Amino acid sequence: MKIRGRIWKFGDNIDTDAIIPARYLNIWDPQGLAAHCMEDADPEFMKKMRPGDILVGGENFGCGSSREHAPIAIKAAGIACVVAKRFARIFYRNSFNMGLPIFESTELWGLVENGAEIEVDADAGLIRIVGAAADPLKIPPVPPFMQQLIADGGLMNHLAKGKAK
Amino acid sequence: MTMTITEKILARHAGLEEVRPGMLINARVDIALGNDITAPIAIDVFRKAGAKKVFDRDRIVLVPDHFAPNKDIESAEQCKIMRDFAREHQISHYFEIGEAGVEHALLPEKGIVGPGDLVVGADSHTCTYGALGAFATGVGSTDLAAAMLTGELWFKVPETIKFVYHGKRRPWVSGKDLILYTIGRIGVDGALYRAMEFTGETVRGLTMADRLTMANMAIEAGGKNGIFIPDAITEAYVQGRAERPYEFYFSDPDAAYHSVIEIDVGKIEPQVSFPHLPSNARGISQVGDVRIDQSIIGSCTNGRIEDLRVAASILKGRHAAPGMRLIILPATPAVYRQAMHEGLFDIFLDAGAVISLPTCGPCLGGYMGILAKGERSVATTNRNFVGRMGHPGSEVYLAGPAVAAATAVAGRLAGPEQLILGTEPLLIPN
Structure with missing residues (x-):
């Protein structure tokens, strides 16, 4: 899987209330949630972003609530993937379970500015900054079980395939 | 092999002699919890997967508490999805308004969760039940759907940070002050992916209410779970409440920890x-x-x-x-x-x-x-x-x-x- 897109950069500890404020949790339709994606981090975000763009976060991205509405909102908004220094654990789990591609990189955040273009090569485990001369950045490998989760299309499909065997 | 209380509970529920931090395991779930915000998505995922039957109607808990009693039409629809599902699957622990309360206060009070349990909840503050000596952690809605279907879930065994509280509490200093102070000290990602084990002479003297408050906020330091070693206070709390047999687990004296943090409580004022x-x-x-x-x-x-x-x-x-x-x-x-x-x-x-x-x-x-x-x-x-x-x-x-x-x-x-x-x-x- 290769993902190429323009990045939107956010800071450390982007919490799930910033990704999808709790006042919208009376919505569970993905498109309805997407309309408010990142609203409390950047109220103009949904006006500025284009489908296929990439979110770049700092430390502890997705901390706070367990709400799966957060990765659902990001995915439904058309964000291709999220790259952060580290993810909060429930957000990390949720993303693998529901099929939002996420990648860890401690280096990328310090090397790019808003609007930069990057290419994530998930199979090779590399991130390339488009137009930069530097060597591609390495993504730490994902455990085989979690690679299988992604390959199967999320947790429920994974369980269904396991049962079919 | 020595293990912490968290590792022992995970090992038992995975049917393994021992587990080590970093291992990916599949473990049996005692209780799976959802609320009016997270359950509707879990129910949708459950249905879309073609699931027809929950693994055990007595092991699923559904509590309308976030926007209930219904605050608006959308909330009413969400609560109705959960209520209809509870009826369809004859979920024994569905709580209607009048019986329902804030889920993490309700479940310990009713004895639905107990020492030694493995509890998952589609709510990040599920970690509250660690106060009872249980492994309890927040998960997402897809996880809840999988747990409702299979009664099992995948986990990565966390490393444990041991917090040792000693000294006498100043007047008005409660469990809330201890946990706010602790989070202030280690940061909102200070326990990321890790178990927080709360020990020491000060916490041994804390009421169950104070312990529940502290375990509740483990997630605010990024913790996977917060946990207390069960003792006479635990026993007194669960006696007469526990719905199911419970078991006390204890960390081995020479168990391996990621780190040990000592906290002198005498220096802490209300936070x-x-x-x-x-x-x-x-x-x-x-x-x-x-x-x-x-x-x-x-x-x-x-x-x-x-x-x-x-x-x-x-x-x-x-x-x-x-x-x-x-x-x-x-x-x-x-x-x-x-x-x-x-x-x-x-x-x-x-x-x-x-x-x-x-x-x-x-x-x-x-x-x-x-x-x-x-x-x-x-x-x-x-x-x-x-x-x-x-x-x-x-x-x-x-x-x-x-x-x-x-x-x-x-x-x-x-x-x-x-x-x-x-x-x-x-x-x-x-």
Whole structure:
């Protein structure tokens, strides 16, 4: 899987209330949630972003609530993937379970500015900054079980395939 | 091989002799929990996967508490999805309004969760049940769907950080102050992916209410779970409540820890966490002059009877400052009734408080106390992120019930000692 897109950069500890404020949790339709994606981090975000763009976060991205509405909102908004220094654990789990591609990189955040273009090569485990001369950045490998989760299309499909065997 | 309490509970539920940090395991789940926000998505995922039957109708708990009693039409629809599912699958632990309360206060109180259990909940504060010596962790809606279907879930075994609390607590210092101080010390990602084991002579003397408060906020340091070693206080709490047989697990004396953090409790004063992170904790003597519009006393963190008693002891014979909105939310119907019987409602009403029904309500900006732009609330809740209680331009200051009550009277951030000593110029004795 290769993902190429323009990045939107956010800071450390982007919490799930910033990704999808709790006042919208009376919505569970993905498109309805997407309309408010990142609203409390950047109220103009949904006006500025284009489908296929990439979110770049700092430390502890997705901390706070367990709400799966957060990765659902990001995915439904058309964000291709999220790259952060580290993810909060429930957000990390949720993303693998529901099929939002996420990648860890401690280096990328310090090397790019808003609007930069990057290419994530998930199979090779590399991130390339488009137009930069530097060597591609390495993504730490994902455990085989979690690679299988992604390959199967999320947790429920994974369980269904396991049962079919 | 030696193991921590967290590792032992995970090993037992995975059917393994031992587990080590970093291992990916598949483990049996004793209780799977959802609420009116997270269950509708889980139910949708469950149905879309073609699932027809839950693994055990007695092991699934569904609680309408976040936006219930229904705050608007959308919330009503979400609650209805959960209610219909509970009926269809004859879920024994579905709680209708009147029986329902804030889930993490309700489940321990009813004995639905107990020592040695492995509990998953589609709510991040599921970690509360670690107070009982259980492994309990928050998961997402897809995880809940999988757990409802199979009764199992995948886990990565966490490393454990051991927190050792020693020394005597100062007056008015509660479990809330200890945990805010701890998060302030290690940061909101200080325990990321890790178990937080709370030990030491000070915590051995803490009530179950204080332990529940501390375990509740493990997630605010990024923790996977927070856990206490069960003891006589645990036994006294679960006796007569536990629905199922329970088991005490103990960390081996020479178990391996990621790190050990020693905390001298004698140095800790009542804490306030400033906007917009729970880790922005300060001692009450360091808060400065901060005018406050609203005081919220309740939630899964501090909505138990012990918390309301502390608030009442300060509010008795006093009145909230002019312009202050003081909102008390007993966390469950049992807490509500107990507070009423003890005469706490009279104290609260005389102090100018409004007493809400049991709901998560304002904690997550749902209803029952939403803030306008520029307004500030002190709250006994667990998060003070941007926009958490209303307008993105509002502010939440986290504290225990003593500080929240004293602040309500003073009209600005204050602890009970400042109040009693009369050092606050705005004091209005009743």
